[in-house]
Amino acid sequence: xxxxxxxxxxxxxxxxxxxxxxxxxxxxxxxxxxxxxxxxxxxxxxxxxxxxxxxxxxxxxxxxxxxxxxxxxxxxxxxxxxxxxxxxxxxxxxxxxxxxxxxxxxxxxxxxxxxxxxxxxxxxxxxxxxxxxxxxxxxxxxxxxxxxxxxxxxxxxxxxxxxxxxxxxxxxxxxxxxxxxxxxxxxxxxxxxxxxxxxxxxxxxxxxxxxxxxxxxxxxxxxxxxxxxxxxxxxxxxxxxxxxxxxxxxxxxxxxxxxxxxxxxxxxxxxxxxxxxxxxxxxxxxxxxxxxxxxxxxxxxxxxxxxxxxxxxxxxxxxxxxxxxxxxxxxxxxxxxxxxxxxxxxxxxxxxxxxxxxxxxxxxxxxxxxxxxxxxxxxxxxxxxxxxxxxxxxxxxxxxxxxxxxxxxxxxxxxxxxxxx
Amino acid sequence: xxxxxxxxxxxxxxxxxxxxxxxxxxxxxxxxxxxxxxxxxxxxxxxxxxxxxxxxxxxxxxxxxxxxxxxxxxxxxxxxxxxxxxxxxxxxxxxxxxxxxxxxxxxxxxxxxxxxxxxxxxxxxxxxxxxxxxxxxxxxxxxxxxxxxxxxxxxxxxxxxxxxxxxxxxxxxxxxxxxxxxxxxxxxxxxxxxxxxxxxxxxxxxxxxxxxxxxxxxxxxxxxxxxxxxxxxxxxxxxxxxxxxxxxxxxxxxxxxxxxxxxxxxxxxxxxxxxxxxxxxxxxxxxxxxxxxxxxxxxxxxxxxxxxxxxxxxxxxxxxxxxxxxxxxxxxxxxxxxxxxxxxxxxxxxxxxxxxxxxxxxxxxxxxxxxxxxxxxxxxxxxxxxxxxxxxxxxxxxxxxxxxxxxxxxxxxxxxxxxxx
Numbered sequence: 001x002x003x004x005x006x007x008x009x010x011x012x013x014x015x016x017x018x019x020x021x022x023x024x025x026x027x028x029x030x031x032x033x034x035x036x037x038x039x040x041x042x043x044x045x046x047x048x049x050x051x052x053x054x055x056x057x058x059x060x061x062x063x064x065x066x067x068x069x070x071x072x073x074x075x076x077x078x079x080x081x082x083x084x085x086x087x088x089x090x091x092x093x094x095x096x097x098x099x100x101x102x103x104x105x106x107x108x109x110x111x112x113x114x115x116x117x118x119x120x121x122x123x124x125x126x127x128x129x130x131x132x133x134x135x136x137x138x139x140x141x142x143x144x145x146x147x148x149x150x151x152x153x154x155x156x157x158x159x160x161x162x163x164x165x166x167x168x169x170x171x172x173x174x175x176x177x178x179x180x181x182x183x184x185x186x187x188x189x190x191x192x193x194x195x196x197x198x199x200x201x202x203x204x205x206x207x208x209x210x211x212x213x214x215x216x217x218x219x220x221x222x223x224x225x226x227x228x229x230x231x232x233x234x235x236x237x238x239x240x241x242x243x244x245x246x247x248x249x250x251x252x253x254x255x256x257x258x259x260x261x262x263x264x265x266x267x268x269x270x271x272x273x274x275x276x277x278x279x280x281x282x283x284x285x286x287x288x289x290x291x292x293x294x295x296x297x298x299x300x301x302x303x304x305x306x307x308x309x310x311x312x313x314x315x316x317x318x319x320x321x322x323x324x325x326x327x328x329x330x331x332x333x334x335x336x337x338x339x340x341x342x343x344x345x346x347x348x349x350x351x352x353x354x355x356x357x358x359x360x361x362x363x364x365x366x367x368x369x370x371x372x373x374x375x376x377x378x379x380x381x382x383x384x385x386x387x388x389x390x391x392x393x394x395x396x397x398x399x400x401x402x403x404x405x406x407x408x409x410x411x412x413x414x415x416x417x418x419x420x421x
Numbered sequence: 422x423x424x425x426x427x428x429x430x431x432x433x434x435x436x437x438x439x440x441x442x443x444x445x446x447x448x449x450x451x452x453x454x455x456x457x458x459x460x461x462x463x464x465x466x467x468x469x470x471x472x473x474x475x476x477x478x479x480x481x482x483x484x485x486x487x488x489x490x491x492x493x494x495x496x497x498x499x500x501x502x503x504x505x506x507x508x509x510x511x512x513x514x515x516x517x518x519x520x521x522x523x524x525x526x527x528x529x530x531x532x533x534x535x536x537x538x539x540x541x542x543x544x545x546x547x548x549x550x551x552x553x554x555x556x557x558x559x560x561x562x563x564x565x566x567x568x569x570x571x572x573x574x575x576x577x578x579x580x581x582x583x584x585x586x587x588x589x590x591x592x593x594x595x596x597x598x599x600x601x602x603x604x605x606x607x608x609x610x611x612x613x614x615x616x617x618x619x620x621x622x623x624x625x626x627x628x629x630x631x632x633x634x635x636x637x638x639x640x641x642x643x644x645x646x647x648x649x650x651x652x653x654x655x656x657x658x659x660x661x662x663x664x665x666x667x668x669x670x671x672x673x674x675x676x677x678x679x680x681x682x683x684x685x686x687x688x689x690x691x692x693x694x695x696x697x698x699x700x701x702x703x704x705x706x707x708x709x710x711x712x713x714x715x716x717x718x719x720x721x722x723x724x725x726x727x728x729x730x731x732x733x734x735x736x737x738x739x740x741x742x743x744x745x746x747x748x749x750x751x752x753x754x755x756x757x758x759x760x761x762x763x764x765x766x767x768x769x770x771x772x773x774x775x776x777x778x779x780x781x782x783x784x785x786x787x788x789x790x791x792x793x794x795x796x797x798x799x800x801x802x803x804x805x806x807x808x809x810x811x812x813x814x815x816x817x818x819x820x821x822x823x824x825x826x827x828x829x830x831x832x833x834x835x836x837x838x839x840x841x842x
Contacts, residue, residue: 017648021447022447026436026439288714288717293710297822306737307741309730319770350737365721397720
């Protein structure tokens with residue numbers, strides 16, 4: 001059985017001039033995969049009548065499901081609704097349920113003073129040839145059209161509105177409308193190995209994969225995720241196949257395997273800490289709070305993350321973390337001695353079980369011959385010992401920050417594994 | 422004169438299953454705009470021969486320039502190079518310059534022990550019908566093809582490699598190859614107003630815009646950027662037109678205008694601080710270091726950012742920031758009293774000119790009837806006064822963190838403007 005294919009069309013000039021990064025499509029693809037829909041193409045077009053019309057024509061020929069986001073706002077550059085109305089041969093009518101909802105939002109939720117603007121009330125106008133999907137989180141409703149056995153769904157581009165509509169309306173309706181195969185992903189997170197070496201190591205195993213199971217290499221800040229994707233009619237058979245393949249793969253990649261699950265490094269760290277009810281705190285210079293941010297993205301962080309001192313200035317290193325002024329003067333802020341003292345100060349002041357510290361030169365300025373841009377010291381420790389390592393990255397500023405944070409979390413992960421009892 | 426049109430094709434299953442967010446396209450579009458190239462479409466396809474081939478055919482009909490990223494890695498799922506070779510009717514040959522470069526990278530930069538793998542050496546193989554563009558930052562070269570007056574360029578998908586190739590090779594070559602018009606953007610950053618109210622306010626001004634100048638509304642975490650885009654042959658005339666339009670627009674949006682430049686809120690804050698050589702430090706509970714991260718993304722942050730205490734646990738609030746245990750017990754950690762004490766503690770311990778503090782409930786758990794998810798207290802102050810405000814957001818966890826951080830930076834901006842002398 002073949003998967004049901006989808007195309008995602010995103011509408012808006014902002015996607016084409018570089019002011020907005022499209023995060024919607026990735027989320028949508030992931031959710032669609034879970035119900036057996038394979039995203040075949042993603043297309044972004046501007047707020048241009050002919051370009052939107054052409055994209056509907058083309059994607060309608062290529063996919064069974066066409067999901068459209070954006071272009072539904074209350075301003076003049078949003079032309080998608082009249083276009084869809086014409087495309088599907090309908091006329092615009094006021095939907096009473098949406099009108100009541102728009103009034104409710106403006107009066108009770110947004111609490112904006114004064115009468116509701118005409119342009120906001122117009123959000124209740126919809127083509128009479130669509131099924132209206134109520135958008136609890138905003139004023140622009142979703143619209144479900146059917147044409148020549150294809151399904152077209154239009155949604156607003158605001159991420160949390162689109163997500164609400166997808167979960168509550170679109171995904172359940174698609175599951176009722178189509179007969180779907182099963183799509184399974186199994187992910188293996190590795191650290192410390194490049195994709196070429198990995199590919200060499202698993203060469204024979206990869207060559208023997210059956211045609212309905214695909215392998216992808218996904219490198220990301222020092223990690224490579226190996227992702228197996230299987231498609232089939234029989235859920236149990238497919239699961240058994242992937243499990244069997246996993247059993248053969250694991251010994252081949254053992255030395256780099258972090259976890260055989262689709263988790264981030266920080267989620268693995270949080271899992272390790274929770275198992276023993278232990279805590280971590282960080283002292284960040286060059287990463288500027290980014291490690292703390294990663295550790296607090298997921299809910300429930302407070303049970304194992306105590307806090308961070310972002311010691312961006314040397315004064316803060318000295319005054320809050322008790323780093324010796326003399327050490328900074330003699331060894332420099334980016335040095336083994338200073339990161340070790342930062343760990344020590346964090347253990348003393350924030351009282352976690354484990355402490356992690358970073359100090360480095362992220363660029364583009366600030367490098368020297370001895371310590372070029374990308375030089376980073378990372379230290380980790382507990383009340384018994386403190387260890388430090390130097391790394392050399394070679395990217396731009398933001399990438400260096402991200403790479404340092406991910407590397408530091410892996411240093412922490414390894415230290416916890418070795419010193420958790 | 423019409424702009425030269427481009428399409429961006431991104432290749433890779435990871436873009437279609439939701440494991441990777443495409444940040445390359447936005448960056449490419451921005452750079453292309455600067456030289457007068459208008460990105461008309463962006464298309465993502467998987468590692469599937471027919472889909473890549475079809476995308477080349479289609480985008481070749483729609484655009485003058487077709488930029489292709491991804492699919493050039495050393496693993497078996499990367500099929501782009503043989504496909505391009507066949508598509509443009511060439512045969513694969515070894516390029517000596519690339520071979521030397523690959524060897525250099527493995528021996529001198531990556532310093533990987535052992536012989537270079539065959540699959541890495543194969544990166545030096547290129548179709549004999551392309552111009553090879555040297556990729557200083559990685560092993561996969563760029564490839565420039567011409568066919569029926571169209572230019573096709575293939576680049577690796579690794580962001581910093583693609584960026585290096587674009588800047589050094591692709592953009593300068595495109596400028597020599599095509600006669601480009603001028604494209605100008607002028608951005609106005611507003612805060613604290615929705616796009617509908619804004620649209621209503623500038624209704625007449627917007628209706629009078631000439632056809633070669635377009636307006637876009639770009640909402641983002643409480644800000645709305647109004648972006649004017651003009652296209653024309655005469656640089657001076659276009660600049661003068663945009664300046665004139667700006668003069669008419671400014672008085673209409675004055676009450677919400679932050680700056681008439683394409684800057685982020687944190688860049689505006691940094692600019693204000695630099696002007697008077699003042700500093701800021703933050704105390705973050707619910708934002709978990711994200712404000713510190715925003716303040717350190719741009720280079721040169723160290724001159725006005727001293728540091729942060731991420732006081733995620735109450736112990737850290739008490740011990741490091743001197744927040745009273747009794748206040749936390751009586752008023753709760755998410756309260757006016759606690760954020761004010763966090764500001765006071767930050768001023769004492771980190772000694773900045775201004776301090777900013779956040780405490781809130783980001784969700785999905787932890788809400789109560791009195792303090793539902795999305796309740797956030799933000800305080801700001803200096804040695805003379807400390808002010809606090811409560812906000813109510815209604816998003817998911819990550820969005821609440823981001824929204825709180827941006828709102829807090831705007832609270833800080835306003836306080837600095839009122840109290841900077």
